[in-house]
Amino acid sequence: MPKSDEILAATMRSTLALPEDYSTAEMVFSQTPGWDSLAHMRLVAEIEEKFDIMLDLDDIIDMSSFAKAQEILKKYGVTD
Template sequence: MVPPNPGNPGPDRNEAEFERRLADAFRTGLDLPSGIDVTTLAFGQHRNWDSLGHMSLIVALEQEFGIRLVDDGVLDIDTYATAASAVRSELHRSA
């Protein structure tokens, strides 16, 4: 058995880093405190995630991940899960 390579973070660590960055972007974009569980958020279910908050969230996601979300992707984002999917798709597309 080959021991883990500390220089290669592996898929679990990469996923944890992705989730941390996504949550940070949500907190930044929607101006949320660190104690809020962003994984359960949905558009319109929190006072900060209105139409203006949505655009701030999109900007925060684009800045955090260095991507440009296309119009259809922006409109489809209405939960944490759909945001994660849109960001992953764009990262994969631009890789």
């Protein structure tokens, strides 16, 4: 797993209070324990801080899974 993906996964697990072994494939908004609208905004803030970016509103709304978050980060030039 690329380093940026590892950081994203760790950030999501930490923010959502998920176990270290929680599968990134299962990280989906409203299906992942604790990932509700309030947690989503905390997650956005943590991602912005970790990667030193500012997400636009459309990306915040579209970020509905770990895979989608990876895609959005690439859009902002976050790569390894």
